[in-house]
Amino acid sequence: MQYWLFKSEPFKFSWEMLKAKGAAGTQWDGVRNYQARNNMRAMQVGDLGFFYHSNEGLAVVGIVEVCALAHHDTTTEDARWECVDVRAFTDVPKPVTLDDCKVNPSLAGMVLVNNSRLSVQPVKPEEWREICRLGGVDPAP
DNA sequence: GCCAACGTTGGC
DNA sequence: GCCAACGTTGGC
Numbered sequence: 001m002q003y004w005l006f007k008s009e010p011f012k013f014s015w016e017m018l019k020a021k022g023a024a025g026t027q028w029d030g031v032r033n034y035q036a037r038n039n040m041r042a043m044q045v046g047d048l049g050f051f052y053h054s055n056e057g058l059a060v061v062g063i064v065e066v067c068a069l070a071h072h073d074t075t076t077e078d079a080r081w082e083c084v085d086v087r088a089f090t091d092v093p094k095p096v097t098l099d100d101c102k103v104n105p106s107l108a109g110m111v112l113v114n115n116s117r118l119s120v121q122p123v124k125p126e127e128w129r130e131i132c133r134l135g136g137v138d139p140a141p
Numbered sequence: 142g143c144c145a146a147c148g149t150t151g152g153c
Numbered sequence: 154g155c156c157a158a159c160g161t162t163g164g165c
Contacts, residue, residue: 007162007163009162009163032161033148034148035148054162054163054164055162055163055164058163058164098164115146115147116146116147116162116163116164117146117147117148117161117162117163118147119162142165143164143165144163144164144165145162145163145164145165146161146162146163146164147160147161147162148159148160148161148162149158149159149160149161150157150158150159150160151156151157151158151159152155152156152157152158153154153155153156153157
């Protein structure tokens with residue numbers, strides 16, 4: 001079981017929109033970056049990830065579950081690009097902001113803080129637990 | 142809206 | 154294989 005973080009601009013695809021997709025979830029399409037794609041290739045069904053609102057909000061607002069392994073991204077003809085499917089897993093009752101991560105010594109090393117342009121990134125177990133704690137979520141399964 | 146940081150492209 | 158030019162992302 002590994003942990004991840006998915007970024008999305010809320011006016012393009014928000015947490016509310018993912019929740020509206022229900023248990024079937026949706027493909028995390030549109031990623032055109034090799035590092036981000038490779039992270040998705042490494043994902044297993046059942047892996048959990050934070051859902052982060054970029055540009056507006058700048059906070060972790062939800063937790064998603066990977067529900068399908070990486071497969072071709074149907075929004076492009078280009079066979080290089082793949083994506084996983086994700087579905088909403090649970091809300092983060094108290095959204096954890098980018099500022100919260102920056103000022104917290106145990107989170108200051110996060111990819112989110114140090115490589116702001118990577119849209120799908122790994123999260124360390126200790127970072128996962130800390131953000132769950134701050135967000136008021138049971139770090140769970 | 143600006144701009145820094147980063148990734149990609151393409152000429153050589 | 155290098156690197157300048159360009160495009161995109163995302164915080165501010």
